[in-house]
Amino acid sequence: MSGHAVVLGAGSWGTAFAKVLADAGRDVTIWARRESVVNTIRETGRNSEYLPELRLPHRVTATGDASAAIAGADLVVLAVPSQTLRGNLADWAAFIDRDATLVSLMKGIELGTTKRMSQVIVETAGVAEDRVAVVSGPNLAAEIAAEQPAATVVACTDMDRATLVQASVSTPYFRPYTNDDVIGCELGGAVKNVIALAYGMATAMGLGDNTKATLITRGLAETARLGVALGADPLTFAGLAGMGDLVATCSSPLSRNRTFGEHLGRGETLEQAQTATRQTAEGVKSCLAIRDLSRMHGVEMPITEQVELVCHEGANPRLAMAALMSRKPRPE
Template sequence: MKIAIVAAGSWGTALSLVLNENGHEVCVWARHQSQIDIINQTGMNEKYLKNIKIPKSIQFTSDIKTAVEGAEIILFSVPSQQYQKTLEIFIEGGFIRKEVMLINVSKGIDMNTLETISQITQRLLPEQTFVTLSGPSHAEEVSQKLPTALVSASSSRKAAERVQDLFSNDYIRVYTNPDVVGVEISGALKNIIALGAGISDGLGYGDNAKAALITRGINEIAYLGTAMGATMETFRGLAGVGDLIVTCTSMHSRNRRCGILMGKGYSFEAAVEEIGMVVEGAYTVKSAYDLMIKFDLEMPITTELYKVLYEGKDARVAVNSLMSRQKKHEIDEYAKGFDHWE
């Protein structure tokens, strides 16, 4: 089938390689003709995916009509803060037919509406079939055909399984999950914790600190996710703890790399400029902080990172604030069941 991919960043390009290898016709839309010209001339998307050859069978275009014409699926790989605006352009241009399935692979929460990508889509296109594809996956490794497991989440089992079939091959394994919100919240908030892990590394703290951050981080993700209607099991799986581990420990993670630079003394703006690509966690910190207030939750890691990014708090002082919080039970919500514990 023909599949249109919206945006030619690292993940969109890597997934175009997978779909092309799986025998599909792939057309990638990019906003800037200059980027397309470089790809067509060199056969590579060097800025976003270094040293990876792109087959000539994958088409790149800056014309939306060319990209979506005849496509059965449109895959959006735009930064989360640009998703609504991009989707509106496609809707207003009449480029999304009712029978077309939409797949989203970006990970974030809209800062203005505090909506996940599925919620934005539901509001603008309530009848459209929608799937989110997530999980522990670096574009660099997928483009090198290294073993990767993903999660296909949708309210429609048929749609989730269709995407499972679409991407599965001998190095991509896809699991299905009906918990769309849980998968989305996991993918978005793990970027916050990865920023924190990077800051910890940049400050020179060790593995002990990172293990604590990851473990307490998945708790915060689950607190917010379940408050929004997600299922706890999702946070124990690939989209939850799996994606959190890979993002907090790998140098492929731009969120972690940004945090490392901040821990070494870079301003947030200077760190982002050094990375040269969108750092989703920076925006998600604010979205998650606002959602925390909305749902009246306690999320100390999110709170401290918000203060570092948006209030200028010193990162080392923020870590000290976390370490000196009031002593508590590790699993407060279950502690009342330990009446026999004396």
């Protein structure tokens, strides 16, 4: 696949995705904010901050100059933290080619606006929604960097564009499927981070597989309820961007959100968990926006509500779990 791609953001997933693009036949430039990251990638072919084991293909380079990186790219991949997207993209929008496809790797809901990432992209970059594709699925970066087989979903309202992105990231170890349900794919990717926090808490409390299977299943149910209220296809949540991503994020020790939840489940405060993990898990911020979204649409999301109480109001995780179990009985 010819053409130049830029990946804006040099975290684990952005770096692994740059490798996928290069292995699929593209020249790729990674934009990184920190000069030390840029220099290490250029000089050693490694991102020692995030994926030190990965030797990037020779088709990947790095720069700290966003305008130079974006100019002429037909694929512009956005891989920055969700809550920083609007500010960053406002600075970058002028450099994006008129026909370029914007690809979102981000899994969050914007605080304050309750907007999905594709909505923030459309609004901030001033592009039509059919130019924005979303990548979502069970995509733990370290496993993909090691070329362990994985599948993903490329969602776009324009199926021709989805197919173009699909071809741009198809490799022997990475299998993308297309979908036109952008709402469902984005929502599955955002809410699963919140459910994984609950799963991590349960793990740290020593709760067993019945509890954890319940959290995954009921977590998926509340994700689908909100999705349907927003206009998503309920079948999306049975697929890779729903169940697939949820299972991977909950069950893997590689998952930031699950690991963060484990710290909270051991009785640590939000600040202690942040210090221990050296970063804030996406679900910690998104749970506030998702809770607001659910209330706006009159959708019950009990696991999300309890995670928000633990993260932001200092609730005891054991009491949160007890509150979930003491809810009024109802049909499934």
